[in-house]
Amino acid sequence: xxxxxxxxxxxxxxxxxxxxxxxxxxxxxxxxxxxxxxxxxxxxxxxxxxxxxxxxxxxxxxxxxxxxxxxxxxxxxxxxxxxxxxxxxxxxxxxxxxxxxxxxxxxxxxxxxxxxxxxxxxxxxxxxxxxxxxxxxxxxxxxxxxx
Numbered sequence: 001x002x003x004x005x006x007x008x009x010x011x012x013x014x015x016x017x018x019x020x021x022x023x024x025x026x027x028x029x030x031x032x033x034x035x036x037x038x039x040x041x042x043x044x045x046x047x048x049x050x051x052x053x054x055x056x057x058x059x060x061x062x063x064x065x066x067x068x069x070x071x072x073x074x075x076x077x078x079x080x081x082x083x084x085x086x087x088x089x090x091x092x093x094x095x096x097x098x099x100x101x102x103x104x105x106x107x108x109x110x111x112x113x114x115x116x117x118x119x120x121x122x123x124x125x126x127x128x129x130x131x132x133x134x135x136x137x138x139x140x141x142x143x144x145x146x147x
Contacts, residue, residue, distance in 0.1 A: 042112025045105050050113070053094070058117040066093065072117040080124050083110045084132045103129035 047056075053068045055061050060070035076082050087106045090096035097106065103126035110129075114120040 039108045039111060041105065042108035042110070043116070045101065045109040046112050049097075049100075050109065058113065068093075071113050074118065077114050077118055078120050080110065080114065080120075080122055080128065081132050083113065084124065084129050088129070088133050098133075102126075103133075 046058075050071075051058075053061075054071050055068075058070060058072035060068040062068060071077065084106065086094060087097045087101065087110070101109070106129045107124045107126050110124045114122075114124070
């Protein structure tokens with residue numbers, strides 16, 4: 001089994017082990033940002049899958065030549081289609097998640113990251129994930145384009 005297939009198998013097992021939940025209201029953060037909805041399911045997806053690379057505090061990391069982007073304080077996540085696109089298509093070292101996460105789980109984890117670590121308004125739904133999945137690319141997939 002290749003490393004990629006083994007990693008996907010581990011991620012799939014983690015995704016299948018997660019339980020569904022309701023919603024919780026995130027606390028307001030400094031700067032008078034309004035509270036946003038986050039779900040326990042989104043937190044579970046983050047803790048089981050995302051934090052292995054992005055770290056528990058979502059500040060990313062690096063080492064041995066790898067650079068894992070921070071999700072906390074990331075202005076790119078203000079556009080809710082951007083993280084959806086990354087989950088659907090992957091990028092660089094991040095694999096796509098379409099074979100291990102449902103649209104509902106993708107929406108939950110995007111809401112968790114955008115709400116818990118950033119306090120960005122706007123709820124992402126499974127319908128948003130499906131819209132991005134079937135529509136044209138909504139965001140540029142280049143950090144240096146136009147610079």
